Amino acid sequence: MKPLLRVLSFVAALVGLLSAGAQTPAAGDFDYAVDVVERAYAGYPDKTAGRRAEYGALKERLQRGIASGRDTYDAIAEYLGWFDDSHLGTAGVRTYRPKSIRRNPDxxxxxxxxxxxxxxxxxxxxxxxxxxxxxxxxxxxxxxxxxxxxxxxxxxxxxxxxxxxxxxxxxxxxxxxxxxxxxxxxxxxxxMEYRVSDLAIAHVREFAGDTERGRAKIARMKRTPAGEFLTGGxxxxxxxxxxxxxxxxxxxxxxxxxxxxxxxxxxxxxxxxxxxxxxxxxxxxxxxLDYSNCEILYFPQDTTRWMMLPTTRSCRVSEGRGIxxxxxxxxxxxxxxxxxxxxxxxxxxxxxxxxxxxxxx
CATH class of the missing domain: 3.90.226.10 (2-enoyl-CoA Hydratase; Chain A, domain 1)
Known part of the structure; x- marks a missing residue:
């Protein structure tokens, strides 16, 4: 699926465990990545199911690493790589994505x-x-x-x-x-089914917002709680x-x-x-392919850097037929x-x- 290039104008609130005095400006981009993944990535509920303790430990370890001088964007690459989704990425993510390491035909x-x-x-x-x-x-x-x-x-x-x-x-x-x-x-x-978020609504608006079907879908999305998958389609x-x-x-x-x-x-x-x-x-x-219809997002602190995030999930995934x-x-x-x-x-x-x-x- 062809990604939509868009620069978001908002900056996510910092939700990390670090104190304000310990953070460099770039560290805010790690928290930005965590925020958009948790509220808008279509694979987040599936990828963290049964692994919440592991996921929480990952975030804490990466935040401590950034506070100790680790490159923020390398930490973001490891964070995104943990989800093992080839549509969820940033520069350097293949170093940390298990599938990329395990199945590299070279x-x-x-x-x-x-x-x-x-x-x-x-x-x-x-x-x-x-x-x-x-x-x-x-x-x-x-x-x-x-x-x-x-x-x-x-x-x-x-x-x-x-x-x-x-x-x-x-x-x-x-x-x-x-x-x-x-x-x-x-x-x-x-x-495909959308996980409802502001990014998903923006995606539909961009590609189908001027059609009757698109307007109806946006209306349904606005009535659906954020973070849930859009039903009825x-x-x-x-x-x-x-x-x-x-x-x-x-x-x-x-x-x-x-x-x-x-x-x-x-x-x-x-x-x-x-x-x-x-x-x-x-x-x-x-x-x-299981998670697609991607948005490319630019980080608020270093706007030359980007991450790609899927907004939809294939209906085969919930039936155990993911590819x-x-x-x-x-x-x-x-x-x-x-x-x-x-x-x-x-x-x-x-x-x-x-x-x-x-x-x-």
């Missing part, structure tokens, strides 16, 4: 060049490649995605490899031409298009461990609405060595997948 370190670029071209007589490494696109780039779809259809190739390795997300709307191309039956996916949404493209006959969605956020949403929606598509990869996806802990597994594990180079080339994995697609009925 493609750049293991390959001669890992820099996937948008391309589309024929692989062989039967197969076409569209590489789509980002959902963070300009309007002109989204037009380019539609042009790639049209070029594929004009190629006459029966099979398609949609390669989204490296796609860390952006905006869901960026991939719609690709989803529509692969779609072959109506599907259902989990909706649909738990799922439909994936439905008016027509089905006759091609591809067979399709592959190629993933890796860097695919996250909107990239993962594309995987879920393709699985829900395309029976002709097989997901290929060696690693599970990143696991960065962030493990990521999304491929249907077919690719057991080949990593390719040496992944840029704008047709690499070894794409060629292997193209051959494997020909064996599918």
């Amino acid at each position: 493609y750049a370190g293991r390959m001669k060049c890992y820099a996937p670029q948008f391309i589309h071209c024929r692989v062989d007589a039967d197969t076409y490649l569209i590489r789509f490494p980002s959902c963070d696109l300009t309007d002109a780039e989204i037009v380019g995605v539609q042009a790639a779809v049209e070029a594929y259809l004009a190629s006459g190739c029966e099979n398609l490899v949609l390669d989204i390795r490296g796609n860390g997300g952006g905006s869901d709307s960026a991939y719609e031409p690709l989803l529509k191309l692969l779609y072959d039956h109506e599907g259902v996916e989990d909706a 649909a738990k799922t949404y439909r994936i439905r298009y008016d027509s089905v493209s006759p091609r591809p006959r067979r399709a592959a969605l190629l993933i890796d461990g860097s695919v996250g956020s909107s990239g993962e949403q594309l995987v879920l929606e393709v699985r829900a609405g395309s029976s002709r598509t097989t997901v290929y990869g060696q690693d599970n996806t990143l696991g960065c 962030d802990s493990a990521g999304i597994a491929p249907d077919v594990r690719i057991m080949l060595p990593l390719p040496e180079t992944l840029t704008d080339n047709v690499d070894e994995w794409v060629r292997w997948v193209a051959e494997d697609l020909k064996t599918k009925n």
